[in-house]
Amino acid sequence: MRRRITLLALAGGCALTAAAPAWADDAAADDQPTAKPAATTTAPHAAATAKPPQARHPRDTATGDWGGLRTRLKDAGVSIRADYVSETFSAVDGGLRRGTAYTQQIRAGADFDMDRIAGLSGGTIHLTLNDRRGVGLSSDFVGNRLPIQEAAGGPYARLSEASYEQDIDGGRLNLRVGFFAMGNDLGGMPIGCNLVNAAFCAHPLSMSGNSGWYNYPNARWGAAVRYRLRPDLAIRTGVYQVNPRLGEEENAFKPFVGGTTGVLLPIEAEYDPGTAPGSHAMPGHYKLGFYYDTSTAPRQANPGTVGGRFGGYILADQMILRDGGDNGARGLSVFGQFTANPEASAQITRWYAAGLVKIGTFAGRDADTVALGVVHAQVNERLRAAHADAPAAEGYASLPQGETAIELSYGFQVRRWLSIRPDVQYIADPGAFSYRETDNALALGVQVKMQI
Template sequence: MPWRACGGILVWGLGGFMSVPGHAQTIPVAARDVWQADEIPASESQDTPSAAGGSLLGDMGGLRPWLARYGMTLGIQDVNELWGNATGGIASTSGDGRGAGTGASYIGVTMPDLTADLEKLMGLVGGTFNVSALQIRGRAITQDHLADFNPISGFEADRSTRLFELWYQQSFLKDTLDIKIGQQDLDTEFLISDYASQYLNASFGWPMGPSANLYAGGPSWPLAAPAIRLRYRPGGNYTVMFAASDDNPSGNRDSNVFGVTSNPADPTSQTMNDGSGTQFNMGTGALLITEIQYALNPRSGDRPGAVRHAGLPGVYKLGGYYDTARFPDYRYNMQGQSLGAYGGTPRWDRGNWLIYGIVDQLIWRPSPEGARALGVFVRATGNSGDRNIISFAIDAGLNLKAPFAGRTNDTLGLGWGIGRATSGVRAYDRARGALVQGNENHFELTYQAQVTPWMVLQPDFQYVLDPSGGLGNPSRPMRRIGNEAVFGLHTNVNF
């Protein structure tokens, strides 16, 4: 049977089920200055390339100034990536034994975005409206050659032209409380390390846990879902957020998403049921997520009334989610027998959860006014093992801002992450006599260079140790997929 990278849990093929990687990820905005993440609220931590001075097309013949008079900001961001796998991987022909496990791949995304300040536009104080779209092209290298738990790039997605987000936000109580309602991408605000956002591996964005375990990876790029989000920022250094969202942004049936009974070739297709992003799917269950943040030594721009502290700033987050939908059990089939030993259809269990903690901390700045600084991030997630691929995941890294003289806007980063296959997956592998999956480790060395005010160039190297925790190669199931050395070049242009 064909093999495909997907965001579901089970894919039928090679005589049984095998776990495969996630597919919907947060978008790592390369032009962003991660060192100012402590100075801005979480929901505003990704740049909108709207300023004429930082865009290739400037004022667009007067269009941008005209829009600004009415409180509207237009941004167009274009990302292009080239990737090549030098070692390991799987044959691109997916299981017939022919083709090479190495090769090149291209992916590109164009992202127009329009934001309106409704106070300027129509006098509605505290109101903001946003609409954005995606044009995705190319072919994902993870799908073709890698078979990792999470894609090698957060920009990998099915080819489509689609509506992305469409929401309205209203603030209250002198901006201490705001509510956002509409089609939303939750990974711009929840579960995200600000310092990790400069890395290209998808695991440093929307992490392995939700990406591999939820329906189509949950409401994360490039799939948004109907949701309501509340954020409260009382006096002091705290922020509290909560969101209730549809948990199935692709709109695929549960049997399609998890590859149990139908559509085994493409169980998590982002275009099968809703290629345009306009159907606003409401089907399987609700995803409820909450997060509390604490800002240590916040800078003056962190929130209204904040003061500048002399200490090194940091942001600490704790959170978790609960999904009310049903999920397939790795242990038992519908008759209560061992799924691995007897096969059949998995038993469906109600509910799924995950908890997480995140640290973003600046640890060295030789001069308070200088650009050079060193920051560290750590993020950990954990969840149940009977109905998921990933039981826990950790990622961490060191970022050096302004690593070379005269390159004040550049950042050098070294990151590491690990994902652990659940006890249910390992028991299933043992029962059916397959290679038992364990840990996948990924390492990333990246350099983000601000070439012009409107262009970022980012060479990248990644090494994946035991892809998908040592999954058997589809062409030779009793031989594990080889370790992968992957080279990439990422460009981000603001028009």
């Protein structure tokens, strides 16, 4: 029988972790968290992005500077990075059944500065390994499509990146080739990672659910290009392998396994007002993108196949209120998402999301965050029509049009290297994508993030 971990016990463990003096001095002034610079609205979530933020200070990580070794390695061109994420959630009402699920991710990697190592200016080699364990509350207890725990899924170790990146003309042109997730560069919304549900952190699930688009930690062979027309305006494109077999556990360390079905071709324009050096405007990020997957795919709710899958998206976040000076990071931001996919090939035809994120919550809590988000994933009408007889057979009125998740979270930045995020989520129509009646669900949990 699976051991159940109560939220009370976990909260007590987190409190002990926060108070432990093993890695940090509670009285040290330089260990107190501070808000991020205004150039980025929020820091990306550790589970969803390609790599954790680089440590800039010995106290940015739980294990410190290793007696100076970490700094010496970085000076020689080798930056070591590692992080841990855990998400423990309980289904307290509705869904399939009540229960508690724990999932975790441990990630380790290194970045090799080829300028310092070999005199190749602007070149960097990235290597990343990822290990996930545990079970998902959505799959085991709630039965919904939008994963309540962002780090759930694919519980095994894998190679997540082996790539080479090259900056040209001072970074105006950036090239990346190798084995990596296309979501590392495209379609991401880091501000959404102030929430825990995978629907917010950090890409709309309609992208990966409706095509060969792959997000971290799922890597594929590819080549990416970013060109900055000016400091706040960039164009991104590339070509990426589509190979479903690389998502199988037996191929976790076999990047050359056969099974390629096509390539995915994206293009994205990004406008980042208020992020250029010296700008005093409130920062924002706006992305407009389109992608085409050349793979042949089954036609939804009809026999036959379609010769390609595609989709488009609009993503935006903008700070609207700022606390303090012109360059302060404390403030209130809003975000929104919209995606569209064709009925012929997509399970999710429309995607809508919106939310609020406040950085700096109370006096002395400059790096704490509070976030509220709502997301709706719409079921393909053709699939709903194909299951039209199900409601009568199951004894309920009609199939829902889609699934909706509402989430509220508070992020405590306990140390530079430790954050604890209590979280509550309400899932409406959790059975929408399984075409069965399922009671609306309430989930409570906590996320712990640690830079190692």
